[in-house]
Amino acid sequence: MTAKPHLSLLVACVASCVAASTVRAQYDAVVQGDNPLYYYRFEEASTASPAVNEGLFAGLNDGTYTGGITLGLPSSNPALGNAMRLDGAAGTFVDLGLFHPGDSVTVEAWVNLSSAAPAGTFHAAVARWDGSYELDVANSELANFVVRNDANTFGVAASGAGVTRDAWHHLVGVFDSGNVTVFLDGVQGTTQAVGGVLQDAGPVPDRILIGGTRSGTVSSFNFNGSIDEVAIYNYALSPAQVSAHYNAGSPPPPPPVPGDIVVFETNNEPNFALPAAFGSFPTIPSPSNSDYADQNSGNGVTIAVAQGSPNPMAPNSGDVVRLNDGVIMDQDIDCCDVGGNGPNGVVDAAWFVDGSQRGRWLMTMPTLVDVESIATYAGIAACCQNRGAQNYTVWGSAAENPDSAGNLANNADWVKIADVSGGPALQTAAQISSSTGSLGVYRHLLFDISSGGDGVHDFYGEIDVVGAPIPEPSTVALALIGCTAMFVARRMRSIHRSGQAASDTQLVV
Structure with missing residues (x-):
């Protein structure tokens, strides 16, 4: 889908105006009644x-x-x-x-x-x-x-x-x-x-x-x-x-904080056989290859290192696209061979060069999505048991091209969704959701990864997103909304000029 910045702004403007006029009319009606x-x-x-x-x-x-x-x-x-x-x-x-x-x-x-x-x-x-x-x-x-x-x-x-x-x-x-x-x-x-x-x-x-x-x-x-x-x-x-x-x-x-429910769970089974046993958590679902963000879904969701990321990906990390490929380290992992590409390499995990603030991943969706939940998974074999920690802040933006650098707390493009901090363990899962049933409507999700204090890499394997796209209204629908608004405004001005009480007149649209 081709992005339409002007359409997004128009939709937001029209929706805001319609909502405002509706509430305004409701208050007037209550008082006048x-x-x-x-x-x-x-x-x-x-x-x-x-x-x-x-x-x-x-x-x-x-x-x-x-x-x-x-x-x-x-x-x-x-x-x-x-x-x-x-x-x-x-x-x-x-x-x-x-x-x-x-x-x-x-x-x-x-x-x-x-x-x-x-x-x-x-x-x-x-x-x-x-x-x-x-x-x-x-x-x-x-x-x-x-x-x-x-x-x-x-x-x-x-x-x-x-x-x-x-x-x-x-x-x-x-x-x-x-x-x-x-x-x-x-x-x-x-x-x-x-x-x-x-x-x-x-x-x-x-x-x-x-x-x-x-x-x-x-x-x-x-x-x-x-x-x-x-x-x-x-x-x-x-x-x-x-x-x-x-x-x-x-x-x-x-509204409540978007991600007011954060669940973090671990699995310390030392002899798990990947991928079947990975994701055996008490309540958090196993990693999915059919969620909205997965490459297999065909929704066109991409993940990249964000512009302005404090640190780059580690030289021996798997590619960042591994984070939504639906695969959780589909090979046995030997932490003694983290740089290898053979059967014992960690090619299906992604991580940043060490630093207190490690780096940022930007997930981009081709349209606005009502996000219901986000789940992230990390893990490593028994000999690297302290490398499954997850420590990050996830942000959401509905803007077309938000600035992903600098202090996001002072950036109007971004809304903080949740903080996640847990681990380390062999396998970890974090799930973010809201008591309202929605984390919000976003086009971008940004994962700001930080160190958990263990001093070593955090091997992230998958990011799952459950959500539904927001349909963009047609040009005809927008024109009808505009015409209706103009008609109502002109009719109200006419009523006001004539001195006719609004309560004695019906507006038929």
Whole structure:
């Protein structure tokens, strides 16, 4: 198969965009499905434009960006689109004008409080205060929701856990039936009963602010950090609704380390008859000549010494192609004849010139492969019993032509899959797999071989890879994806210009 760098990049780009827009649509649908009166997403290109209200009262109370605000920054989840960054200075806020939701209210926001914000003070996210309500991070670093009822009685609720700075959090404040409560990242905090209904009053100038409180300029606890997805409702969101919003918008959990399962096994039978007895391990399968990487599979997988390898192959080593020929030292091995090519030579093993970091082998697959597991095998006869150790790090790359030299930990082309360290023994096997069922999708595997401390060669005989190729989408499929994306974007722009609520329109693709 001929490599197509432009196609790989296009596939990755399209997949990323489609995934992002899907998650974004899911979050919007969850929020819009609960009918916020006012909903601000801060997707504008410039602070000269109004902060558009996309709630049920769309077209009313669009916000005015004021002060030091930057748009177009990452939100809690990259797939959610953009957030705004506020510098925390007096006079920095979004002015929503004046409205009163009614006797009850729920205020929702995603916030990321900067480590540069002052300690021991309040940080207002959304507020109509001192007269009605304020959602903030308190001087105790807890999420805080304060209200006043129609008798001007003050009530406050706080989260059980603290807010971590420089990290995204989901804040929800609720006042209903005389009770005030707050949620932090889907977990409900304290509840206080104050009675009455929500007070309809505020300071002069009386208005709702995002990122500030009171006048917005004097003792206004202006927010230093990022805010996104502000929604205001005229009823109490239930704990289940709050949890659904948090789950829809929170960043996905990081995947586990690709190779989180490494099994190393030995066989010290001194009189094994090669090749039949080699690979008799407790749980690791015997070496295969039909795995994805094997030459016999016809998949076109190659192995070579990597560019930038610290050391070359040893002069008396077998050729590196022996590592995927499906043969594990098919001759009796006499370590006294390691340089020979006769019946007693180690021509089916490969190893590097001695050194603390011995060298690197690069396995190249002609297409992207979803790798399920990797197994490596090494061994030698009884008289060389300390030469079956395996000590290496295996890396994976989906790039077309990754740089295989230098420090791979600082190279964005490579993902560390696993470390292997075991032996020595007469025969050894190492198997790498993942609790997720996949080590990842790669085009290259790099084996960075190091010394195990025994001071002698490590005789590697075979590398097996279990995996399945990822089909490349056709040009027609890519064109259809592009056309669909353009249609949806144009349709949404049309809806926005006409003022039609998205929830009242079906997009048929």
